[in-house]
Amino acid sequence: MNLIKSILFVFLFVFVSSSTPLIAQNTYRWTDELELLKRVDKLPEYRTNSLVEQFSSYDRTGGNDDGFAGTYSFLRKEGDKLVIAEMEGPGVINRIWTPTPTDNMLYFYFDGQKEPGLKIKFSDLFSGKVYPFLKPVCGNEIGGFYCYIPITYKKSCKIVFDGPKLEFIQIQYRNLPGKKVVTFDGDPSQQHKSLIEDVNKLWADITPEVSGFTTGQSANVSTVEQSFTLKPGEEIPFFKQNQPGRIVGFTIDAGSSFEGIYKDVLLSATWDNESVEAIYAPVADFFGYAYGKGAMRGMLMGKQGAANYCYLPMPYDKSASMKLIYKKRADIEQTPISVNVKVYYNNHPRNVKEEGKLYTLWHREKPELGEFFKFLDMKGKGHYVGTIHQAQGLRAGMTLFFEGDDSTYVDNKMRLHGTGSEDYYNGGWYAVLDRWDRGNSLPLHGCLDYSLPMGRTGAYRFFLSDKMSFEKEIYHAMEHGEVRNNFPVDYTSIAFFYADRPLQSKMEPTDELRKVYLPREHVYFPQMMQFTPGGGMQIINERGIRMITKHKGEVRVMLNDVPEGKYRVLLNYYEKPNGADFQVWQRQKRLSDWISSKGGNPENRDGLQEGDIVLPDLNDPKREVRKDRVCVGEIQLTEQTNSLTFHVRNNNGADQFELDLLILERID
Incomplete structure (x- = not known):
């Protein structure tokens, strides 16, 4: 019996001793x-x-x-x-x-x-x-x-x-x-x-470098550097490995060559000779450019100076290859591009049971009204780690398409439902001063751009501790519009995720899909106008731009963001009893004669035009009319002439001109 007790004691001692570290490790x-x-x-x-x-x-x-x-x-x-x-x-x-x-x-x-x-x-x-x-x-x-x-x-x-x-x-x-x-x-x-x-x-750190991420499985990096000239119609490999390992990061420096409305250079990456590329997207979209300009400067990805960088780890089992592809167009002249590329990698193989490979899905679409825009819809095991999103409205006016909520289903259950598109990107309050009103980059999220005249915005968000895991499937999508996807849009996105299986298909960036959309109508709203008063003019910015003068004065309004070209100038303004006279000029060129904004008595219907709206005045609810889309002339817009000036004069005590909206309508 003593022998048996001794054996049991030794067994228990060994068991407890060996199990204690396991418990500690699980803390x-x-x-x-x-x-x-x-x-x-x-x-x-x-x-x-x-x-x-x-x-x-x-x-x-x-x-x-x-x-x-x-x-x-x-x-x-x-x-x-x-x-x-x-x-x-x-x-x-x-x-x-x-x-x-x-x-x-x-x-x-x-x-x-x-x-x-x-x-x-x-x-x-x-x-x-x-x-x-x-x-x-x-x-x-x-x-x-x-x-x-x-x-x-x-x-x-x-x-x-x-x-x-x-x-x-x-x-x-x-x-x-x-x-x-x-x-x-x-x-x-x-x-x-x-x-x-x-x-x-x-x-x-607003100047992130790969050295900030070389720990654990990303340690002990080597560097491959290559410089070359990429010509239209060419594709040039810049990284190739035929043994297990992982890419820790890479940079691509081509100066300003990826800027502009044509996104003709593609980034392609393939792991383990898979039939569909793991990365296949315009370089500009991949690095978070916004409508032709570098915009994203986050902790993990973006553009810093002339160099585009990505520090997402990319493990592979047997091989890896990366290349740039310069798509040729028949209708425009394209120039060669000088490129310098650095790839940081090591020979730490992927742990197949514990790690996924990085995949990205580029998607551009004008979804039907009533349908969601999908970032990712796939089966398998993995986790979602990032979204880059360019959001272009196809209807001029306020950016109401960004009212849409994000919705995420994982393994047949809705796990997340958001409260608005800018909220998904940790933002809020678009078209409000010093809120969601311009591009601004933070470590994991940011606004890529915001322009009311162009009817567009964009954003990014990356997920570290909050990455979204899925065991069987994931559906991750965004609405467009206030309710039921009711706003026509042109959306472009890149979804970043790790998964246990390769992509089954990809979207081909055609000539049309590689071109930035340019609206034909541009609306300037009072809260976002950039204006300069002159001649003793008093400005009150409430529902509109109220210009008040005792005698005469001027207000210059900048026409920022809009491409060069010929435009028809349309105004929405208020007619009211204290309405002053106004003229519209483009610098030294007069567009209109003096126009009176005095009137507005709805009891007298004489002079009302189709589309005029009778509105309550701030002081007298019976005496105000809003004039809509009144054409005051045509302009040729360039970088040197991108402004309009309103000359206002007092009309026998009527001392206010109140501008509601300024609209530019492109002329072919």
Whole structure:
């Protein structure tokens, strides 16, 4: 018996001793998640059964009330507070976004506890004032407030908002099955502080280099550099390997040769002799150019100076090849392009069971009204890591197509539903000053461009800790329009994802699809006009541009963004009892005679034209008419003559000319 007991004792000792490290290894802390925000080398790794989902304030009726009323911004009320999210663990919150933060408190109740484990002002998730929610991992720009500091929980998490109303919100989280998760406590230990400093330093670097990403499986890089001249109709390989390895990053420098309305140079990459290219797209689209100009400058991809860069890891099993293809056109003269390429790679093979290969899907389409624009719709196992998107409206006017929500189905279940297109890109409030009003790049997201006269915008977003895994299939798409995809658009996108199987097909960038769309009508809205008053003119910018003068004055309006050409000038303006006289000039060239904007009594129908709209005045609801699309002349627009000047004179005490819209209509 003693022998048997001794054997059992030894067995138990060995078992416990050997199992203890396994338990320790399975312990998962919030710093493990934080590490993912700098460990780009881990991007190819699968996350089996760890699926991303989201609470958001989207309109459940299919309408466009995605937060204004606050109807869908909470799950239930508890007393005078709002429960805005409730997750069963183990899990982690990876992203919190809003364009409407307040100073109300947020309470995070972890693991069924009666007292909150985290109390913080909603606004301080983004202010950079409260540790560990520091900038730039948390912050705001382009109209949106975002937080990527992970918040882990062992069993559950309930988030409560201490206020009567919450507006727009997205809370993105994922389950962590099989992990012994340590609940977030915000411990400011030196080790934690050092890691946060490392992440913030990487995110804050506006001149990213490959050296920032050469760790783990991306370490020990070699460099291949090649310079060549690419002629129309040619294709030139610049990287080829016939052994396992991975590309850690690459740069392509061709000066300004990829700019312009023709996107005729394609980037092509093939892994392991697959029949369909893993990358096949116009270079300009791949690197986030916006309608002919370099625009994206993120942490992982973009253009810096003359060099285009990509630091997404690309593992392969047996071989890899990359090349540039210069598509030839019959109708225009194309010039040779001088190119310098650097590829950073190593010989670390892909772990087939644990890693996917990088694939991209280029897609340009004018989707039918009522149909979604699809970023990616595929079967297999993998994870989605990035979107670059150019959004062109096909109807002049406000960019209402960007009201469309993103929608993501993974393994036959809707996991994420957004609240608007700019919200998906961590932005908000398009056509509002210093919000979503121009291109601006941040580490993982940004606005590529915004132009009301051209009816276009664009954006990008990359996913690190919040990459969207799928086991069987994924459907990731974007609406276009306020409701039911009701706005005609021309959308171009590139989807970036890692997967366990090659692409089955690709879209060919034809001559037409490689050309930037140019609208024929351009509308200038008051809130985005660039104007300069002169001659003592007073300007009030409310519903329109109200020009007020005691005697005479001028206001110059810049006609930015619009291509050179011949245009008809149309005005929407208000006739009212205090309406002044006005003339329109293009620099020293007079377009119109004096036109009176005095009148507007709807009781007298004389002088009303078809299309005139009787409107209430700010002071007198019975005495105002809006004149629509009044032609005041034609102009030849160049870079030197891209302005109009309104001369305004007082008409017997009538001292105001109020411009609503300025419209340019192209003349062939």
